[in-house]
Amino acid sequence: MKKITLILVLTLLSVPLLAAQETDNETPFYACDVSLYDTPNDDGISVELEFMPANSAEEVPQYAIDLYIDGTFSNTIMVKNAGALFLHTVPVEKKGSIVRAEIFAYDTQGQRQGPIVVKEATSSAQWYFSDRVGAFIWSMAFIGLIMVLIRKAKRGQEIFIRRIAGLEAIDDAVGRATEMGRPVYYIPGTSIIDDIATLASLNILRPVAQQVATYETPFSVPIKDPVVLTVAQDVVKEAYMAAGRADLHDDGIVYLASVGQFDYAAAVNGAMVREKPATVFLLGMFWAESLMLAETANTVGAIQIAGTDSTSQLPFFIAACDYTLIGEELYAASAYLSREPLLLGTLKAQDMIKGAVIVALIISIIGMLFGSDLLMKIFLQ
């Protein structure tokens, strides 16, 4: 009897437990994967939120993410359950801010459940942009190589540079203008002084101006940018002095033609048509005005030596000009013409880095063929 009573009591006690268990089985299991972390490589003004729903869209059609910054409610983000990763950057006003994300699920009746997950992260600033380690190492290697090779060139070690046709033609082009008694035009591109192509062009301007001064040929350098004007004036003045013909130098040789792109082209085209130069140098950075200038120079019968690193304008120069310096040939030109140890060393270093780039490329490709991107990560971070 005692046993029967005990069994009855235990059975009665277990009913609510079983009922509770059944209720648990009926309750949907709300879940998601959430990461909240400080944004890498920033100055502490944001944290990143990654959210991936773990329920199907039928179970949970929508989630809500309540965001708190330093304990104060900021905003709610509603995320429709598309079964896909949801990424969001949470902006904060200062570094050291604590961001809390509370995730709620909306059931099929539209009832808000939760918070099902709560995450916290603190924004922090990084002193170093780690994404650029690879670029930093390559840059250091390049600078080191340049320094070593400049030293070698200064010691008198011969550095060979192959023939560049466009530069070989400079003598003939200036000579032609002298014989015809017509001016030489030098257009150092239409970009600003920070452009590498403009700097390369100004380096070439000096030997050209020196030769023009030696031959006593009329010279004209129309400029678009005021800062380039200042530098070009100095370069030409020094070139005339170096040629021993400071008496021929005139402040009007280098002048500001205009400051806009197409008005500059219109002004230079007009000048070319009126003065009919025998030689036109188009060296530097150009945009849509390149063909206008090259075509006009061709129309007036000038010999044209062009060069740019703009891949979109090179085809026009190749089509319309007599000689074209393609891309890097423009950078090599100043070393080629001046034979200065500083520039020769830099050119040799560029070649060596190009060799290293080819080796890194081949090694990375071989690594990828064997299914490993480790080598690529090391070389090309």
Place this chain on the structure above:
Amino acid sequence: MLIWYTIAVLLSLAIFSFLWKDNPLYKFAEHLFVGTMVGYQVVVVFSQIIMRKIVDPISVALDNRQILTLISLVIATLIGLLFLARFSRKVEWVSRYPISITVGFWSGYAIVASFKTNILTQIRGTVVDDLGQPLLNGHLIGDFFKNPSLKTLDLATAGPLLVFGVIVVLVYFFFSVKHDHPMVKFANKPALFYLMIGFGASFGYTFMGRISLFIGRMNFIFNEWWPLLKQTIGG
């Protein structure tokens, strides 16, 4: 409205007249264009640089007593003003300082960024595609042999052609190696081939852009100005 449209049409035609020969109409349009642009730039520089980058920030810094900001702004302005030294032959040399600072800063600033964007990202793009899949992919070549078609041929050859092209063009731009070096000798012709195909495609693409600009101008003359003129004259 019609007056402004007519002026625009006449100026367009004056510029186009250069295709015939240099003439007074073109000269007028050219000088007007240059003068207008210079005047416009003066206003832009005054309102966008002198006012927005110098006067306004200095006023704000003064109001808020931000001494460090004020000092940095004043120093930068003074360095910029050194450009004006060119107007005096005696102190002309001073204008070289702002130029040196500008060129020096941008050269240094650009080194790492250039390496990252112009070299490392480009090489990475030669090794793997946007999805991180290797461009030299044996599976794609296998797919072509299993199911030969133009699409599978394109997928199989695009990667190897790109890799080969990048290497030969890089070799072409070696300046300190003699032409008779076997590596340069081998790379020379295919590199020129690649370059000319690239330039040809670029030429065609840009040329079409220019043609569309011309069509845009003609569209303005015949579809906007001419109907407006007819409407106005017709009452």
